[in-house]
Amino acid sequence: MTGEAGALLVVEDLSIEFRTREGIVRALERASFTVGQAETVGVVGESGSGKTITAHAVMGVLHPAGRVTGGSVRFRGADLLALGEEERRGYCGREMAIAFQNARAALNPIRPVGRQIEDVLLRHTDLGRSAARDRALELFARVQIPDPPRLHGAYPFELSGGMCQRVMIALAVAGSPALLIADEPATGLDVATQCAVLELIEELAHENRMAMLLISHDLGLVGERADRVVVMHAGHVVEIAPSAELFAAPRHPYTARLLATTPHPDSRLADLRPIPGSVPDLREALPPCRYRYRCERAAPECDEPPLPRVEITPGHFVACRRPL
Numbered sequence: 001m002t003g004e005a006g007a008l009l010v011v012e013d014l015s016i017e018f019r020t021r022e023g024i025v026r027a028l029e030r031a032s033f034t035v036g037q038a039e040t041v042g043v044v045g046e047s048g049s050g051k052t053i054t055a056h057a058v059m060g061v062l063h064p065a066g067r068v069t070g071g072s073v074r075f076r077g078a079d080l081l082a083l084g085e086e087e088r089r090g091y092c093g094r095e096m097a098i099a100f101q102n103a104r105a106a107l108n109p110i111r112p113v114g115r116q117i118e119d120v121l122l123r124h125t126d127l128g129r130s131a132a133r134d135r136a137l138e139l140f141a142r143v144q145i146p147d148p149p150r151l152h153g154a155y156p157f158e159l160s161g162g163m164c165q166r167v168m169i170a171l172a173v174a175g176s177p178a179l180l181i182a183d184e185p186a187t188g189l190d191v192a193t194q195c196a197v198l199e200l201i202e203e204l205a206h207e208n209r210m211a212m213l214l215i216s217h218d219l220g221l222v223g224e225r226a227d228r229v230v231v232m233h234a235g236h237v238v239e240i241a242p243s244a245e246l247f248a249a250p251r252h253p254y255t256a257r258l259l260a261t262t263p264h265p266d267s268r269l270a271d272l273r274p275i276p277g278s279v280p281d282l283r284e285a286l287p288p289c290r291y292r293y294r295c296e297r298a299a300p301e302c303d304e305p306p307l308p309r310v311e312i313t314p315g316h317f318v319a320c321r322r323p324l
């Protein structure tokens, strides 16, 4: 949707399917977006909209049941989907890294967390064993893990959710990547810990001039921190805009609904209306616009393929025939 020249990451027309016993799930269809150097791009959408699978496809760690059926992922101009496994691995960890959704489950349960950091450092940097250990302790201190020497030997099950999240972030930034993908980095944590973890990620991104893809179902949380926001619904990118513009003037009816469900300090609870209907079953035959049956603005023209992609104002894209 945005073929920006000079972008760090360009995802174009990316499609993903899953083969399941119940049929083929068309989980992502022609998703396009970019991330610029040192830019923070938010990705939002309800559960099941395709945020995580998009991140996994970019990183080359898609679940074996999933398959990229079309499109391209380019990083600094190199087509990642065309690379062999070995070359691809060269990018992951060093050039780009991911802090997985659900950190505790993503960490190796049978290896002390300090060792896990050292493994990344030994793989992606020129450090020797003892320097890697020192650097691991520094990283733990940087992500505000108390008593790094003690925590170095701890296993993930011994740590709180917030601590696991910090270890996950330390792991992701250990190789000093140019792009960090943070998938729901604050979900499941208490509010105070959420804020601390998000602040930490922002600081790290700023310090290292690191670009970031910040994934969350919480539009409020992402909007405050991202330069631009990508809105997803049922495997489609439905809108992309600079954050301030998206909040001030959403153009896709789904984004407007999502905004209305986002708590705001000024809004009363009564103002928070849920989005009608539910995400459609992605195994069924779907109309060109997957929001069609939930949309109050839907009209017969919405059944005409293909799904449009309109640059409504410079840098503001919307996939809708009847935008607001």
Ligand SMILES: Nc1ncnc2c1ncn2[C@@H]1O[C@H](COP(=O)(O)OP(=O)(O)OP(=O)(O)O)[C@@H](O)[C@H]1O
Residues within 6 Å of the ligand: 018, 019, 020, 025, 027, 045, 046, 047, 048, 049, 050, 051, 052, 053, 054, 063, 065, 101, 217, 282
């Ligand atoms: N292993 C799998 N097998 C079959 N379908 C899958 C699998 N993983 C994902 N999907 C499909 O892809 C869709 C998108 O999943 P994804 O995990 O990317 O959603 P998400 O936007 O990250 O949601 P959440 O906010 O809950 O993390 C799911 O609704 C599901 O239909």
Ligand SMILES: [Mg+2]
Residues within 6 Å of the ligand: 051, 052, 053, 101, 183, 184
């Ligand atoms: Mg997810």
